[in-house]
Amino acid sequence: MKFIVYSLIFILTSFSAFSQRSLKDSLFSEVIYTNIKSYSYQANQAYATKNFAKGKELFRNFIQEKVANKYLDNFKAKNLNGALVSINSYFKKPVILITYASWCVVEEGEIPALNELAKRYHDKIDFVVLFWDNANKARKQAKQFNNKVTILYIDERENMFASEVKNLKHALGFPLAYYIDSEDRIIDIKKKTPELLRPKESYIDAYVQNYNEFVDGLNSLLINGEAINEYLVGK
Structure with a gap:
């Protein structure tokens, strides 16, 4: 009987340890910690030689091979009222999480396209914008978004957030x-192409391009549901 009990304890302990290791190995922060130096070196070399196509390819490969299907760390950010919000527990639907800073040059048509999609699909997807800024700057920038987008x-000056958040x-x-499913898995990450590296576009063309890029990402979150299938055609 003792042998059976000890064996059961050993199995449960081993399973628990294995589960903890598996979860750790599946976290976004762990993947970044393990692989970012190699990726950064290659990407910096590409951009230093103005090989933007190579830099874009390296980013896509890194996301697809290393990051896709890893779990987002359960981090906290503040809402506009100053309350801490836990991303993984607060949002129950699939999430599109877009990160900005107030000094970013946002492409013309990008925010209107996001607002329109949030208005149409907020019942299926949580639209979240995260600013790396202080409260005053975040509130000022928030005025550009409709009430279907959570800001x-x-x-970072408050120095109260874990290192994995800074990743x-x-x-x-x-x-x-970031396109994150309802189980907190990162399905995809898309980097916005700097406006200076794009050919000059009209507002309509910029709006259409941004709208369609967002639709591509959002459809990756609806594999088991209904696709949006509302691509726009520029004039």
């Missing part, structure tokens, strides 16, 4: 769009 901010900003840069 959060992280002020959202410092590891891959910004602005970025």
